[in-house]
Amino acid sequence: MAYRKTPAEIRRLEATRERLVSCATEVVTEVGWAQASVSAVADAAGIAAGSVYQHFPSKSALAVEVFRRAAGREVEVLGEVLHAPGDPVERLSRAVEVFARRALQNRGLAYALLAAPAEPAVGAERLEFRRRYRVLFAEVVRDGMTRGALPQQDDEITAAALSGAIGEVLVYPLGDPEKRAVDTFIAELTAMALRCVGAPRD
Amino acid sequence: MAYRKTPAEIRRLEATRERLVSCATEVVTEVGWAQASVSAVADAAGIAAGSVYQHFPSKSALAVEVFRRAAGREVEVLGEVLHAPGDPVERLSRAVEVFARRALQNRGLAYALLAAPAEPAVGAERLEFRRRYRVLFAEVVRDGMTRGALPQQDDEITAAALSGAIGEVLVYPLGDPEKRAVDTFIAELTAMALRCVGAPRD
DNA sequence: GAAAGAAGTGAACCATCATTCAGAGCTTCT
DNA sequence: AGAAGCTCTGAATGATGGTTCACTTCTTTC
Secondary structure (H helix, E strand, O other): OOOOHHHHHHHHHHHHHHHHHHHHHHHHHHHHHOOHHHHHHHHHOOOHHHHHHHHOOOOHHHHHHHHHHHHHHHHHHHHHHHOOOOHHHHHHHOOOOOOOOHHHHOOHHHHHHHHHOOOOOHHHHHHHHHHHHHHHHHHHHHHHHOOOOOOOOOOHHHHHHHHHHHHHHHHOOOOOOOOOOOOHHHHHHHHHHHHHOOOOOO | OOOOOOOHHHHHHHHHHHHHHHHHHHHHHHHHHOOHHHHHHHHHHHHOHHOOOOOOOOOHHHHHHHHHHHHHHHHHHHHHHOOOOOOOHHHHHHHHHHHHHHHHOOHHHHHHHHOOOOOHHHHHHHHHHHHHHHHHHHHHHHHHHOOOOOOOOOOHHHHHHHHHHHHHHHHHOOOOOOOOOOHHHHHHHHHHHHHHOOOOOO
C-alpha cells in the first residue's frame, strides 16, 4: 500500500468538514436557505464548489446537517431547563425565557430554524424538531396536571400551541426591536405562555 | 376598426381567467406551491402553458392572486365573527371554532395558506395576512381588557401567540385524524385559546 | 526522489422550469 | 368572403444552480 490517511490528515479533513458546516450555518443565518447556494457556501468556507461533495453527497445533506446541529442545540437546552427538578410552572417559565433570549440573540438563525423557506429535506427535519418541542412541552404540561398545578387539558394540543405561539411571537417581533425593552417583551411572552397552560394567576 | 371585443368575448376571457385561478388553487391545495408548475396549472385548466401569460404577467402574479383570494375569504369570515356584537370572550371562542372547522374541512388549502413552502412573493403575502389576523385578534383582546373581561396583557403579543398557536395546532393535527373526534379537538383548541387570553375559568 | 493514491479545483454539464414567440386558428366587422 | 386583430398553442429559449469530471496539487510510502 502506498497511501493511507494519517491521523493528522483525518483531523484536517474533519476540520474542513466542520468549517464547512459552520460557514454554511453562518451563510444560512445571514441570507436564508434559498440564497445559500453551494458556491456561496463553498466560498465562505474557502473551498471550491466541487469540494463540498467530498464531505456531503448533496446540497440537501449539508443543509440537513446544518439544521440538525443548530436545532439540536436548542432542543437540548430547552430539554435541560424543562427537565430540571422543581415546580412545572416555574420550569416552563424559565424555558420560555431561555428559548426567547437565545432566539433574540441570534434572530437570523432563529428565523432559519423556525420559519424561513427551505427545501423539502430541511422542511422534513423541521417537522421532526417541532415534534421534539411538542414532546418536551407536553411532558411539563402533564407533570403540571399530575401535581394539580395545572387544570385538566389536552397536553398535546397545549404543547403544539405553546411551540406555535412562542415561535410566531419570536419570528415576527412586533414593532421596533429597540423600542420595546427585551426584558419587558420576554416577561409578556412568558406571561402569555403561563396563561396558555392555565397556570394559577398571582 | 375591424375587431373589437364583444361583451360575450370579454365574459369568456374572464371566465377562463377565473377557471385558471380556481384550478390553480386546486393544484396548490393538492400538491403544494412548489409542485404547482405553470404547465401543471395550465393542464388542470385545460389551456396551454403559454396562455397563462394572457391572464397573468408571471407565475408569481398568479400565485399571489390564488393566495389572496383564499386567504382573503378566511380573514373576512374571521373578521365577521370577531366583529359581531357581544361578549369578546364569546366572540373569540366562536372565531376559533369557525377558523378551525374551515381549516379541517380543507386541510390542503389550510396548509398551503399557513405553512407550505412557497416562493418569496407568496411568502410576503402570507406575512401581510398574518398581520391581518393579528390585528383582528388584538382588537378582540383589547376589547376584552377594556370591558374588564380579560386581565391586562400585551394585546399584540397575545394576538401573535393566538395565530401561531392555532396555526400550529391545525397544521400538524396530532395523531390519526379519525381517531380524535373533530368536536372534541375543536373544544380543546378553543379552551386553549381562552386560557391563552386569560379568560375567566368556569 | 518517485510512484501511488487521495483531495481539491472550477469550468462544463445537465435538469428544471418560467418565459417567449412565430405561426395557427378564431372572432369581429365591412 | 376577406381583411384585421385577437387568442391560443407548444416547442424553443434562457436563466438558474446543483452536480460531475478531467485535471492539478498535495500526502504518503518506499
